[in-house]
Amino acid sequence: MEYILVDIGNVIFHDYPVDLAFSRLVYDQLQPYKEISMSEFLSIRKKMILSGNMFWHEEIGHQVCGTDWINVRDRHWSETLRRLKELTVPIDGAIETIQRISCVKPIVIAANQPIEAMETIKSFGLTRYCKDIVLDSMIGYTKPEPEFYKNIINRLNVRPDQLLMIGDRYENDIEPAAELGIKTAWVRFKPQRKIVEGIDPEWAEMFFSGYCEIGNYNYAEHTRPADELKADYEADSLQDLFKSLQ
Helix, strand or coil, X not given: CCEEEECCECXXXXXXXXXXXXXXXXXXXXXXXXXXXXXXXXXXXHHHHHCCCCCHHHHHHHHHHHHXXXXXXXXXXXXXXXXXXXXXXXXXXXXXXXXXXXXXXCEEEEECCCCCHHHHHHXXXXXXXXXXXXXXXXXXXXXXXXXXXXXXXXXXXXXHHHEEEEECCHHHHHHHHHHCCCEEEEECCCCCCCCCCCCCHHHHHHHHHHHHHHHHHHHCHHHCCCCCCCCCEEECCHHHHHHHHC
């Protein structure tokens, strides 16, 4: 392997705080149009995500607000981006592991992240350990599009089999990379509760319960192809993966 590609969400940083704050902002936006209980909202959200609808907020917004959703839809996202740095929580030991890996092989961050994430990435010192940072918002291609990985292959001027892609999602990180001949490593991350300022305890408790169910569905053993494509390596964390690769 000449380079190691590393995803961000649930590999280096927790996705949970951002998802929690984002979902609460969507919920608050809907209340002036239709009073929905927290349990009802979170139940609808969970069902949509489990059915494969990652744009659940768009569907709920259109259902509740109708055409007005076009006028209010960006507020929850812009507010989330404004708070992105404070909502970014490193996974224990992940940044230290990135530093150790960088001493062995050059690292390229390869992630679906808004351009605003660059400031956060820099603030945690990751740019010191990375050869390059490739975000979908920078190159115009989004995982799982093959072009996302082809862009990295071309900019590094390497063969696909000279790369290792580390990620937590089969559909985004493992399958599309492996189909191009890139070696893959699956991080079997499980959700962890984190306190987010401004979120009341009742909402956080209800959200985390559903979040764990979604997380178990997304990352559990049964979601991995049984007889087809499998990752070359598997571990419960970036730290454990690095130990197994040594």
